[in-house]
Amino acid sequence: MGEETKDVAASAGRRKVLKAGATMAGALALGFPAIVRSQSDKIKIGHLTPLTGFLGALGQYAVLGIRMAEEEINAAGGVMGRQIELVSEDSVNPTTAATKAQRMYEQDRVALLLGEINSASAKTIMQVAARNKRFFLSTGARSDVLRSADCNRYTFHMDIPVTVMVNAEGQGLEREGLVKGRQVFYLTSDYLFGHDLAKAAKSFMAEHGATTVGDELCATDVTDFSPYLLKIRQAKPTLVATNLGGNQVTNFVKQYAEFGLPYAIAGFNLNTADAWAAGPGNLSGIWPTVWHHHIDTPGTKAFVAAFMKKHGKPPENHAWIEYVSLKVLAQAMNEIKSSDNDKLIAHLEKQPQFDLLKPRKGYFRSWDHQMQQEAYTFTVKKPGTYKEAWDFLAFSAPIPRADQPLELLSPTKAQSECKM
Amino acid sequence: MQLLFLLEQVVNGLVLGGYYLLIALGLSLIFSVGGVVNLAHGAFYALGAYASLEIAKFLGFGPAVALSPVAVGLLGILFERFFLRRFYTADPILGLLVTFGLAMIAEQAIRMIWGAAPLPASMPQALKGSVILGDFLFSRYRLLLIAIVAVVLTGIWLLLNKTSFGRVVRAGIQRPDMVAALGIRLQPYMTTIVVLGVAMAALGGALFAPIALVYPAMGAEIITVAFVVVVIGGLGSFWGVVLAALLVGVVRGVTINFVPAAGEASIYILMFLVLLFRPRGLLGERIEKFE
Numbered sequence: 001m002g003e004e005t006k007d008v009a010a011s012a013g014r015r016k017v018l019k020a021g022a023t024m025a026g027a028l029a030l031g032f033p034a035i036v037r038s039q040s041d042k043i044k045i046g047h048l049t050p051l052t053g054f055l056g057a058l059g060q061y062a063v064l065g066i067r068m069a070e071e072e073i074n075a076a077g078g079v080m081g082r083q084i085e086l087v088s089e090d091s092v093n094p095t096t097a098a099t100k101a102q103r104m105y106e107q108d109r110v111a112l113l114l115g116e117i118n119s120a121s122a123k124t125i126m127q128v129a130a131r132n133k134r135f136f137l138s139t140g141a142r143s144d145v146l147r148s149a150d151c152n153r154y155t156f157h158m159d160i161p162v163t164v165m166v167n168a169e170g171q172g173l174e175r176e177g178l179v180k181g182r183q184v185f186y187l188t189s190d191y192l193f194g195h196d197l198a199k200a201a202k203s204f205m206a207e208h209g210a211t212t213v214g215d216e217l218c219a220t221d222v223t224d225f226s227p228y229l230l231k232i233r234q235a236k237p238t239l240v241a242t243n244l245g246g247n248q249v250t251n252f253v254k255q256y257a258e259f260g261l262p263y264a265i266a267g268f269n270l271n272t273a274d275a276w277a278a279g280p281g282n283l284s285g286i287w288p289t290v291w292h293h294h295i296d297t298p299g300t301k302a303f304v305a306a307f308m309k310k311h312g313k314p315p316e317n318h319a320w321i322e323y324v325s326l327k328v329l330a331q332a333m334n335e336i337k338s339s340d341n342d343k344l345i346a347h348l349e350k351q352p353q354f355d356l357l358k359p360r361k362g363y364f365r366s367w368d369h370q371m372q373q374e375a376y377t378f379t380v381k382k383p384g385t386y387k388e389a390w391d392f393l394a395f396s397a398p399i400p401r402a403d404q405p406l407e408l409l410s411p412t413k414a415q416s417e418c419k420m
Numbered sequence: 421m422q423l424l425f426l427l428e429q430v431v432n433g434l435v436l437g438g439y440y441l442l443i444a445l446g447l448s449l450i451f452s453v454g455g456v457v458n459l460a461h462g463a464f465y466a467l468g469a470y471a472s473l474e475i476a477k478f479l480g481f482g483p484a485v486a487l488s489p490v491a492v493g494l495l496g497i498l499f500e501r502f503f504l505r506r507f508y509t510a511d512p513i514l515g516l517l518v519t520f521g522l523a524m525i526a527e528q529a530i531r532m533i534w535g536a537a538p539l540p541a542s543m544p545q546a547l548k549g550s551v552i553l554g555d556f557l558f559s560r561y562r563l564l565l566i567a568i569v570a571v572v573l574t575g576i577w578l579l580l581n582k583t584s585f586g587r588v589v590r591a592g593i594q595r596p597d598m599v600a601a602l603g604i605r606l607q608p609y610m611t612t613i614v615v616l617g618v619a620m621a622a623l624g625g626a627l628f629a630p631i632a633l634v635y636p637a638m639g640a641e642i643i644t645v646a647f648v649v650v651v652i653g654g655l656g657s658f659w660g661v662v663l664a665a666l667l668v669g670v671v672r673g674v675t676i677n678f679v680p681a682a683g684e685a686s687i688y689i690l691m692f693l694v695l696l697f698r699p700r701g702l703l704g705e706r707i708e709k710f711e
Contacts, residue, residue, distance in 0.1 A: 020516050021457040021647060051536075057635055060536030190681045217681035223632050223641060226432050226559070227676035227683065233557055234425050247538055247633050258631045259559045260549035277633065279540030313535075389540065 046110035065319030119143035172377035185214035185237035242267035272316035299357035374398035437669025446617030452656035456515035462639030463526030468622025492622035543630035654704025
């Protein structure tokens with residue numbers, strides 16, 4: 001450093017550094033673009049999923065799953081004898097998701113669109129799909145309102161909605177005596193999915209004899225939960241119920257274990273990957289899920305084995321859902337020998353059955369386009385009873401039971417506000 | 421009773437602020453000596469967390485926390501030698517661009533090496549749980565964390581204010597030309613400060629791994645808060661950063677006590693207010709070369 005430092009720096013000034021620094025720190029927080037694409041004139045399929053932010057890790061799994069489906073479909077001869085080509089991008093946030101969806105329909109000329117985990121982003125893509133009168137399969141978004149008041153003719157929903165998660169989880173909680181007479185503290189992610197989940201959870205718990213002693217919202221970018229843990233301790237609940245999204249659950253569970261609060265904990269949402277990340281020593285409680293890698297069907301076994309071989313780790317529920325979603329669409333297009341979106345919608349509304357790698361096949365319910373399928377709950381195994389790092393979760397039998405109708409846990413037509 | 425709850429949040433906020441301090445102080449130090457806002461600082465925090473997990477596989481938790489900053493500090497030497505050093509005398513915007521780019525490269529590299537999914541990280545069983553002091557609940561682990569921060573902070577302060585090394589650094593911050601005229605090469609001092617700065621970030625990463633997420637974007641996440649702390653405190657000011665870190669922790673905790681949903685927003689509102697009324701930051705010193 002010498003005289004020239006002073007001169008150059010002096011001309012730039014502290015203000016400029018601050019301004020530029022703030023802009024770039026902001027850009028860092030927004031996440032980096034992760035664009036994956038190729039070109040040719042095969043059947044193009046558009047795929048959007050968050051690769052950054054609090055759902056980014058799940059989105060990365062989703063991409064691994066859908067890429068595997070793409071390879072397998074193409075190896076088996078493609079769709080209607082043509083190869084498919086996936087155009088997959090980071091959806092980033094609801095606004096960007098909508099912009100990218102519009103571009104994919106219009107400029108990339110994709111045959112159809114699928115993807116998403118973030119319910120708020122799925123909502124904006126659904127609006128784009130309806131405006132363009134084009135097909136969209138929402139794969140991983142779970143908010144109830146998407147298939148209720150916000151439903152539209154052009155969108156189908158693959159993942160279990162919030163109501164099903166709450167009902168499945170509620171059954172598990174009741175089995176453990178964690179509902180009736182419990183004083184519950186709710187902690188909820190402050191965005192569309194969290195609000196939806198909290199609404200369904202509170203109504204289930206209230207109907208089944210639990211009371212509320214605390215109910216707090218937290219922003220999706222909260223990483224330190226200690227102030228909330230103090231509030232929980234003040235409220236002295238007998239059950240802490242979380243309605244958190246994405247990797248927030250992992251953070252919360254780790255810090256809950258750190259503080260060692262004595263109250264029982266459960267939650268209405270936890271993805272397998274986030275449970276693995278929490279680690280066996282930290283996680284406790286009962287949680288719902290839509291699929292897990294120990295399901296005893298030939299389909300799941302083959303999928304898990306192929307995934308393990310390729311990626312050295314088992315698939316979690318978003319890898320699975322993206323995998324089966326593309327397979328379902330390929331099968332449907334092969335059945336009608338067309339990728340015409342209106343024909344596809346008409347076909348799916350006839351409720352054809354699809355193999356979801358679970359004991360029972362699933363179908364899209366014609367009036368709300370919601371996939372009807374089994375769900376599961378899981379708890380945590382005792383230390384020493386498992387070998388692999390990702391084997392510490394103990395999964396329940398399918399819910400509903402084999403002798404019950406698949407639609408048992410779903411909202412009825414009377415409860416739904418869906419009008420197409 | 422309500423007052424007591426509030427006080428508990430204040431104390432908890434101070435603890436959290438101590439942790440922010442570990443990251444922000446290094447950022448501020450590197451800026452004061454080199455004039456570069458190191459946006460890659462978060463990357464060293466993330467690398468510290470990942471390195472500690474790797475070391476813990478072989479040596480356990482304690483040695484991992486101690487050795488991870490050393491390993492990342494060594495990386496800091498290369499970082500200073502091959503990147504930062506070229507930008508001390510350049511337009512500050514160039515330093516920003518380069519460190520911004522490095523942050524992206526580091527995040528993608530972590531994604532390629534360790535995968536996108538968060539990695540599990542645990543603390544020893546003995547450190548789990550909380551202690552009740554008076555009427556206040558403390559996480560045992562965070563008490564340890566704050567003790568470590570206090571030791572590091574004292575060490576850095578002593579180094580800067582009570583040693584001949586510190587005298588040269590402080591002189592170099594104010595008048596690099598005079599230091600050069602006295603025949604002292606500032607280069608090794610710069611390297612040392614950068615190494616200390618990134619090692620502190622790595623220590624933060626290693627310490628926070630068991631209670632937060634270890635995933636590729638963790639660096640981008642922390643740099644935002646660290647930057648806010650430094651701006652509030654005043655770029656380049658030691659005590660400004662200390663004050664700002666604690667203030668940010670407390671404001672966040674108190675906001676969550678009253679309006680939980682606004683907890684994260686409160687930090688940025690605080691920065692906005694400080695910049696509005698005191699653009700230099702709370703204790704921002706007048707550094708001639710940046711005016």
